[in-house]
Amino acid sequence: MRARTHGATVGGVMRGGWVSYTLVGLVTLVSVFPLYYTIVMASHTNAEMASGTPPVLPTLSIVDNVKKALDLAPLNQGLINSLIVSGAITVGTVTLCTLAGFAFAKLRFRGSAVLLAICVATMMVPLQMGVIPLYMMMARLGLAGHLQAVILPSLCTAFGVFFMRQYIAGAVPDELIEAAYMDGAGPFRVLVSIVVPAARPAMAVLAMLTFLTAWNDFFWPIIVLSTQNPTVQVSFQSLATGYAPQQSIIMAGTLYGTVPVLVVFALLGRQIVGGIMQGAVKG
């Protein structure tokens, strides 16, 4: 892989050549464009957007549009709820999947292979199939309409368990764990002191994926939550009411609801890049 890349090695670190930079630049442009155009659309009326030459620059009217969006839909409530839901799901998923992944990767116990197979097999059951029984369960628990109803079913995912199992199996040599046992550590101590430090990059990736998935989830929250107590995705619904919805307001609201995810990515991004670099050095 290295030999083919265009560029030079400086102190063991690969520096991309102009070809790589151009490519990366283009891809970045293409990826950023929708976000940018959301900003543009959020600051122009339907009529302005439909005029012969579409605008390319945002204007300050975006602030008014955000205000209008906030009047129209419980966006702040949605944001807070989404933060609670996504945060709880992320913490739960990363914790439980790391625990389970460690157990499947490194602990010897009867039936571990079968259990893992069952766990992975659940990934093949489509979400839609579980919706009715799940709703009934939540209703019976008295949780329908409450945030717990969104959090509970997503607290642990089969994908996360499998992902952490694979990473831990590869990243933590058995001898390291055996050495810790010999040094007097029990399984939980081994997990905390040996496995978690090694698995941090994978935990960060899983956290980010989980947070994004939870944040963007629409299908289940709209079923189980009401518009009075929505997540942010559900609250967007109230923006698009009326005969001819104002696209600028929808876009402004969407933008308002998207910013927190960008912040989370910016915070975790460093960890993730660190993890990728570490893998590269070891391999």
Add this chain to the structure above:
Amino acid sequence: MATVTFKGAQRWYAGADSPAVVGLDLEIGDGEFMVLVGPSGCGKSTTLRMLAGLEPVDAGSVFIGDRDVSLVPPKDRDIAMVFQNYALYPHMTVEDNMGFALRMAGMKRPERRRRVAEAARMLGLTDYLDRKPRALSGGQRQRVAMGRAIVRDPAVFCMDEPLSNLDAKMRVQTRADIAALQAELGTTTVYVTHDQVEAMTMGHRVAVMNEGALQQVDVPLGLYDRPANLFVAGFIGSPRMNLLPATVRDGRATLGGVEVPVPAAADGGGRAAVVLGVRPESFRLVPGDDAAALSLEVALVEELGADSFVHGHVRIGDERQLLIVRSGDRGSVRPGEVVRVRPDPARTHVFDAQTGARLD
């Protein structure tokens, strides 16, 4: 400090068609340096791991002192282990690596630092205490692994090929260091290696294993001078002992026309065939007119400076046998020549051709 006793200890891996270690009986004295040696896959590591508690003991038992530890978890056995790849915790400094076990034992930080500093001084690691393992050389990592074991002052050290990742020169140096350290600490040590030179130079006693079974336990020279069977005879010593088929009658074995007196035990029980074992240095080059000698067609001469080893073939019955003979004088033998060699009867080993057991 403690003794270690294996009583019929057995380990049978799930799915294997024979046990990896078969009913092992072995007693290791207090403060003894015991080396387990044998070819790859003979069950050395498995034996060590049973002692450490990393593998279950499927039958029989393992004792440390007079306590049966067969069912005791590793952390309660008071054993420290040095792994082949060192298994240092990559995210901890040298100091934290060495102090981890003490921390687990609930030792206070000042006492921990003192103990680690002392071990680091013994191993010459004082300047590296703040480094992470990846910033150390192979030899330094090896010493950190040793340090992690000695700070604990455990009842038993287990070491599984701790030198195999070092280069040849470092290995010789570290070999001596470990032996000296063990002598100083006086801690019972079980050391696994597949290298018979390591076994012979380091062990107070050496246990030779093959295919999961213990072959012989003795002091190094005991193994060399009186190997209990053909396997040990062939395994210990380099170049290896010459093992030659011979017939036996009336207290004498006949080896391609040369007669060698054999012990009474070798002759009897209707036995006609034996294997004679003669080490390269137990042959003597004799003048051409000596009738009681074998003709060796020289194929290759290895000059090692102090010694030279003559490789060649002799005719025994209808078969050509490879033979290695040590020659004292350098340059006296050349490839292509035929020389006459005679085994020293006093230093000839006799083995049963069927069972491989030593006869005397």
